[in-house]
Structures are given as structure tokens and as C-alpha cells.
Amino acid sequence: MGSKGWGELLAEGRLPRFALICLGVWLNAADALVTATIMPSVGADLGGYAYFSWSVAGFLVGAILAGASAGRLSELFGLRRASALAGVVCMAGCVMSAVAPDVGLFLVGRVVQGMSCGWVSGFSMVAVALVFPERHLARVFASISGVWGVATVLGPLVGGLFAEAGAWRGVFWLFAAQSLAFSAAALWLLRGSARPAGGAGIPWTQLAVLTLGVSAIAVADVIRHPWTALGLVAVGVAILGLVLRIDARARVRLLPRQAGDVRTVVGAGYSAMFWMTAASMGFAIYGPAILQTLRGMSPLWAGYVIGVESIAWTLAAFAVASVGERWEAFWVRLGAVCLVLSLVILTGSMGGASLAWVLAGGSLLGAAFGFSWSFMTRRVMAALSDEERAMGTSATIAIRQTGASAGAAISGAAANVVGFSSGLTVHTAQAASIWVFASVIPLALIGGWAAFRLTGGAARN
Known part of the structure; x- marks a missing residue:
């Protein structure tokens, strides 16, 4: 793989489809980040301050369910x-939020956006499996990681520009236009694309149970009482496990047959993606508030410090995109080690150590995923049968977002245990700087x- 260049990746007419895939991933990644920045303006206009968290939770529930069903x-x-229709639905959801006269319609629009963006990004992952030969997948997934990194940096910036201009509704008109462009491009660029192999029918039972599990985790993320939140997370994760058991026996499947078996490449890969993502959420969510309170940083400078995670993720992903297949296991394992090491460093440094240590911890956190994510995804895809490839590939987006939602709730519960929800003071920020990580x-x-099972025992099996 190392001898194959980026030119070959984009040759044979693949460049326009590659751009379409990146746009689909961008719509999902950027929408939530942009909206989080404008919510104070939305609350002032629509009177919905109490519903800040529900805007994000509604989007995530829709996105996770859609991502799981996209394949x-x-x-x-x-x-x-399917891709063209998802783009139209996304446009409709954006228009609903753009014209909303009250917070109720605004939140309904957010749920519709979440579902449609989940479908858009899920279908984009299916397109990866159909359009690109396996030898190019590491570079493709490195590029997708780059899109997530760019969204992390540009999303809040775009939202801030609209908020400062007093035109928060313009954000949704902007995304409505992008969604329409995706839909039109999909009709043109995906003509003649092969229909993914698979069985007929929709797994209604699994989707219904999955809705309960994801909703429990999402509600935990907006509840201030820490022990209730942790209980809901535990219930939600248990229900997700029940989904795997039901799906394993179902005639119409939602996930690949081996999704719940960590002895296999697919099961180990999904597990690594879920838990590693969950462990990473505290830095982006609570890092800015901790840095501003304990170090006197402005919101802008705190954002730059947190941004080192996405920068390191992107740089690491491109740095290893061309390595040979025999080195993949090394980079996956190094990524897992970097994640643990980053959390140890952040636990000891966020509260008052040299800023260089915070930057080092944030950089290691991003590098952990840059080193490992594309190779984990590629190994999972390679292990899937033809009839399971569409559902198995699109599920990686849903697994990532479910892990993010669970991690956000767990980090939030840890912060609230030490008094974060009662008010942001030096004392509570100091305690949170330790326990969040x-x-x-x-x-x-x-x-x-x-991750070690994915590259060890599961790979041999």
C-alpha cells in the first residue's frame, strides 16, 4: 500500500465521488458543532434556555438511529x-429550524436534521465500501478523519460569526443549501453504482430497542443529578447489549453477525471504537470552562488549546495513511496506548501544571485516534462479508456517536459529583480538572x- 499514491486514489473518475463522500461526512460532523455555538442566540430569540442540551441530544439520537439503519x-x-432522499430530508430539517417561531419546532427540526445527517454520513460510508478498492481505504479514512478535524475547528467559528452578526437562522439556511447540493450531486455522481448486497426487510424490533438505549444515554447527558445520570448510562449500555443479542437471532439483521463477539475482528473493532470514543469526550466538553476558570484564558484562546486535539488527529491520520499493512497493528496499539497516556497527563495537568503539559495531553489524545482509527475501520470492513458490508460500514458512524454520547454523559456525571452543576468556581473547576479525566x-x-484483541487474537481467529 505504501507505494500507491494519492493520485491513484483519485484517478479513474473517483475524485468527484470522493468529494461527495467528504461533504456527507462534513454535514454530520459540522452541524452539531455549529449549532452548539449559536444556542445562546437561539435561547434569547425563542426563549428556550432550558432546552440547550436537548438540542444536541435530539440531534444525536436521530443521527445514531439513522447511522445504524443506513446500511x-x-x-x-x-x-x-437513498442518498438523494436523505439530502432532501436534511434540507427540510434545516428549514424547519431556520423558520421556527418557537423552541418546539426548532427541536423537531434538530431531530430531523440528526436523522438525515446520520443517513447522509452512513450512506457516504457505504459509498466508500463500493467505490474504493481496499488498498486505498487507509487514505480514504485518513481524509474522513481530516474532515472531522476541520469540522471541529471551523464549526464553532462559523457558528460564532453568524451569532455575532445576529443572524443565527442563517446557519440553517447555509446547511440547507449544502444538503440540497449533496442531494443533487448524489443523483449525478452515484448513477450506475452497484446496489449493496444484503437481505430484504427492515429490523423494526432492533431499531425500537436501540431507540430506548440511545434515548436513555441521551437523557443522561442532560440530567444534572450525577447518580441518576450514571444509572441511565448503565441502563442504556445494557439495552445496547440487548440489541446485539436480539440481532444475533433475528432473521432481518441490523448489524453484522459478529458485531457482539469481541473474539472476532468485527466485534473487537466495534468495541474499541465505542469505548475509546467514550473515553475522549471530557477534554472537548469541559476543557474550555476549566481553562478559562483556572488559567484566566479567553474563550478564543481556550478554544485554540482544545483545538490541538483535532489538529493532532488530522496530522497523525495523514502521517500514517501510507504505511504498509504489516505496520497497521502497531499503529492501532500505539493509538490505544496514547489514549490512556493522554488521560493520565490531563488528569495531572489541567488543574495547574505547565500549559505545555496540557498541550501534550491534548495532542496525544488526538494522535490516539489519528494513528488508529482508519486502520481499525479498514480491518472491520475487510472482515465483513459482501452481504454485510453496507450495514457494517455505515454502523461505524453510529457506534462512534453512541460512544460520544455515553462518554459525554459519564464525564458530565463526574463533573457534577464534584459540584460543577451548582456553579463554576475555582474549587469546582479544580476538582473537575481531575475527575473528568x-x-x-x-x-x-x-x-x-x-484494540489489542482486534490486532491479536481476533485477527488470528
Whole structure:
């Protein structure tokens, strides 16, 4: 793979489809980040300050359910029609929020945006499996990681510009236009694309149970009482496990047959993705508030410090995109080790050590995923049968976002245990600077164990 260049990746007419895939991933990654920045303006205009968290939770619930079902829907309707329709639905959801006269319609629009963006990004992942030969997948996934990194940096900036101009509704008109462009491009660029192999039918039972599990985790993310939140996370994760058991026995499947078996490449890969993502959320969510309170940083400078995670992720992903296949296991394992090490460093440095240590911890956190993510995804895809490739590939987006939602709730509960929800003071920020990161080290260890299984026993099996 190392001898193959980026030119070959984009040759044979693949460049326009590559751009379409990146646009689909961007719509999902940037929408939530842009909206988080404008919510104070939305609250002032629509009177919905109490519903800040519900805007994000509603989007994530929709996105996770859609991402999980995208593979099956692409099999039923064909990738071209499904992608184009998802773009139209996304546009409709954006228009609903743009014209909303009250917070109720605004939140409904956010749920519709979440579902449609989940479908768009899920169908984009299916397109990766259909359009690109396996030898190019590491570079493709490195580029997708780059899109997520760019969204992390540009999303809040774009939202801030609209908010400062007093035109928050313009954000949704902007994304409506991008969604329409995606839909039109999908009709043109995906003509003649092969219909993904798979069975007929929709797994209604699994989707219904998945809705309960994801909703429990999403609600935990907006509840201030820490022990109730942790209980809801535990219930939600248990329900997700039940989904795997039901799906394993179902005639119409939602996930690949081996999704719940960590002895296999698919099961170990999904587990590593979920737990590693969950362990990483505290830095982006609570880092800015901690830095501003304890170090007197402005919001802009705190944002730059947090941004080192996405910068390191992107740089690391491109740095290893061309390595040979025999080195993949090394980079996956190094990524898992970097994750644990980053959390240890942040636990000891966020509260008052030299800023250089905070930057080092944030950089290692991003590098952990840059080194490992594309190779984990590629190994999972390679292990999938033809009839399971569409559903298995699109599910990686849903697994990532479910892990993010669970991690956000766990980090939030840890922060609230030490008084974060009662008010942001030097004392509460100091305590949160330790426990937000220390509390998720066990999750990182579980994710690391799964990553080592992915490249060890599961790979041999």
C-alpha cells in the first residue's frame, strides 16, 4: 500500500465521488458543532434556555438511529436514491429550524436534521465500501478523519460569526443549501453504482430497542443529578447489549453477525471504537470552562488549546495513511496506548501544571485516534462479508456517536459529583480538572484491550 499514491486514489473518475463522500461526512460532523455555538442566540430569540442540551441530544439520537439503519436502507432502495432522499430530508430539517417561531419546532427540526445527517454520513460510508478498492481505504479514512478535524475547528467559528452578526437562522439556511447540493450531486455522481448486497426487510424490533438505549444515554447527558445520570448510562449500555443479542437471532439483521463477539475482528473493532470514543469526550466538553476558570484564558484562546486535539488527529491520520499493512497493528496499539497516556497527563495537568503539559495531553489524545482509527475501520470492513458490508460500514458512524454520547454523559456525571452543576468556581473547576479525566481512564483501558484483541487474537481467529 505504501507505494500507491494519492493520485491513484483519485484517478479513474473517483475524485468527484470522493468529494461527495467528504461533504456527507462534513454535514454530520459540522452541524452539531455549529449549532452548539449559536444556542445562546437561539435561547434569547425563542426563549428556550432550558432546552440547550436537548438540542444536541435530539440531534444525536436521530443521527445514531439513522447511522445504524443506513446500511439496510441502502440495500433496500439503492445507494443513489437513498442518498438523494436523505439530502432532501436534511434540507427540510434545516428549514424547519431556520423558520421556527418557537423552541418546539426548532427541536423537531434538530431531530430531523440528526436523522438525515446520520443517513447522509452512513450512506457516504457505504459509498466508500463500493467505490474504493481496499488498498486505498487507509487514505480514504485518513481524509474522513481530516474532515472531522476541520469540522471541529471551523464549526464553532462559523457558528460564532453568524451569532455575532445576529443572524443565527442563517446557519440553517447555509446547511440547507449544502444538503440540497449533496442531494443533487448524489443523483449525478452515484448513477450506475452497484446496489449493496444484503437481505430484504427492515429490523423494526432492533431499531425500537436501540431507540430506548440511545434515548436513555441521551437523557443522561442532560440530567444534572450525577447518580441518576450514571444509572441511565448503565441502563442504556445494557439495552445496547440487548440489541446485539436480539440481532444475533433475528432473521432481518441490523448489524453484522459478529458485531457482539469481541473474539472476532468485527466485534473487537466495534468495541474499541465505542469505548475509546467514550473515553475522549471530557477534554472537548469541559476543557474550555476549566481553562478559562483556572488559567484566566479567553474563550478564543481556550478554544485554540482544545483545538490541538483535532489538529493532532488530522496530522497523525495523514502521517500514517501510507504505511504498509504489516505496520497497521502497531499503529492501532500505539493509538490505544496514547489514549490512556493522554488521560493520565490531563488528569495531572489541567488543574495547574505547565500549559505545555496540557498541550501534550491534548495532542496525544488526538494522535490516539489519528494513528488508529482508519486502520481499525479498514480491518472491520475487510472482515465483513459482501452481504454485510453496507450495514457494517455505515454502523461505524453510529457506534462512534453512541460512544460520544455515553462518554459525554459519564464525564458530565463526574463533573457534577464534584459540584460543577451548582456553579463554576475555582474549587469546582479544580476538582473537575481531575475527575473528568480520571473517571474515564477505565473506559480507555477497555477500549485499549479491545484494540489489542482486534490486532491479536481476533485477527488470528
